[in-house]
Amino acid sequence: MKTELKALLFDVDGTLADTERDGHRVAFNAAFDEYGTGWYWDVELYGKLLAVTGGKERMKYYAAEFLHNSNLPDKFEQLVPELHAAKTRHYTEMLSAGTIPLRPGVERLLQEARGQNLRLAIATTTTPENITALLENTLGGDSLGWFDVIAAGDIVPAKKPASDIYDFALREMNLEPGECLAVEDSHNGILSSMGAGIPTIITVNDYTRDHDFNGALLVLDNLGEPDQPFTVLKGNADNHTYVDCALLKALHDNKESSV
Ligand code: XBP
Ligand code: MG
Numbered sequence: 001m002k003t004e005l006k007a008l009l010f011d012v013d014g015t016l017a018d019t020e021r022d023g024h025r026v027a028f029n030a031a032f033d034e035y036g037t038g039w040y041w042d043v044e045l046y047g048k049l050l051a052v053t054g055g056k057e058r059m060k061y062y063a064a065e066f067l068h069n070s071n072l073p074d075k076f077e078q079l080v081p082e083l084h085a086a087k088t089r090h091y092t093e094m095l096s097a098g099t100i101p102l103r104p105g106v107e108r109l110l111q112e113a114r115g116q117n118l119r120l121a122i123a124t125t126t127t128p129e130n131i132t133a134l135l136e137n138t139l140g141g142d143s144l145g146w147f148d149v150i151a152a153g154d155i156v157p158a159k160k161p162a163s164d165i166y167d168f169a170l171r172e173m174n175l176e177p178g179e180c181l182a183v184e185d186s187h188n189g190i191l192s193s194m195g196a197g198i199p200t201i202i203t204v205n206d207y208t209r210d211h212d213f214n215g216a217l218l219v220l221d222n223l224g225e226p227d228q229p230f231t232v233l234k235g236n237a238d239n240h241t242y243v244d245c246a247l248l249k250a251l252h253d254n255k256e257s258s259v
Helices: 020-034 043-049 053-067 076-096 108-114 128-138 164-173 187-195 245-253
Strands: 007-010 119-124 147-150 178-182 199-202 218-220 232-235
Touching: 007 164, 020 043, 020 053, 020 076, 043 053, 053 245, 076 128, 108 119, 108 245, 119 164, 128 147, 147 164, 164 187, 178 187, 178 245, 232 245
Parallel strands: 007 119, 007 178, 119 147, 178 199, 199 218
Antiparallel strands: 218 232
């Protein structure tokens, strides 16, 4: 028996918006300045640091792997949550200033899915305040309510690539993985969504273009718009030029991996 597509689960960073290079990275550096750490994460270094998801985890990874835990600020372990809170403040201020738009096709697809009674959820490693700030400043004050579940940050023991955050969202929605599709942008993201058993499509960005997306239903440069077609990087979009619910339902019905 065919399983009906009932819900779309979205990653946030890199998927809903291109938040990493000009958002999170800049906010980390502002927090480092504020606390006088002398650290600066340039665009290239930040790409390497994205190997680890979660801001607190990323700072600890930097200290261990790039600084070999030497010359760290005093009481570094205790400082991490404080630095991270400062980073979140800088980041949400940037979002409030409207500096980071949604990626092509995101708002259109969310609206169409709502119109077709597809349920929506978010599954991300980022901090809940960041999602509120992004959604409110791009889609408006009521948009948080569009999502049945906003699964984020430290509510699960292990961040992506672990499947915990998707498992949590599925439990909250009382859905089976086969009733859902995930939209992701990164290797860690697809490990997490597919680890939970959810068929996944990918929209890449500059940091993730060369990642391994083995098993994805489709890999695109972005979701596309009627006047701005996507480019298919892997898989078969069956003559569609932008992602709409019809394409997602077709991919879901035929979910043999085409990649
Ligand atoms: C996103 C992340 C996040 C942000 C920082 O990964 O790795 O950690 O970079 O967010 P994904 P916080 O898109 O795979 O969920 O600083 O709020 O943790
Ligand atoms: Mg992501």
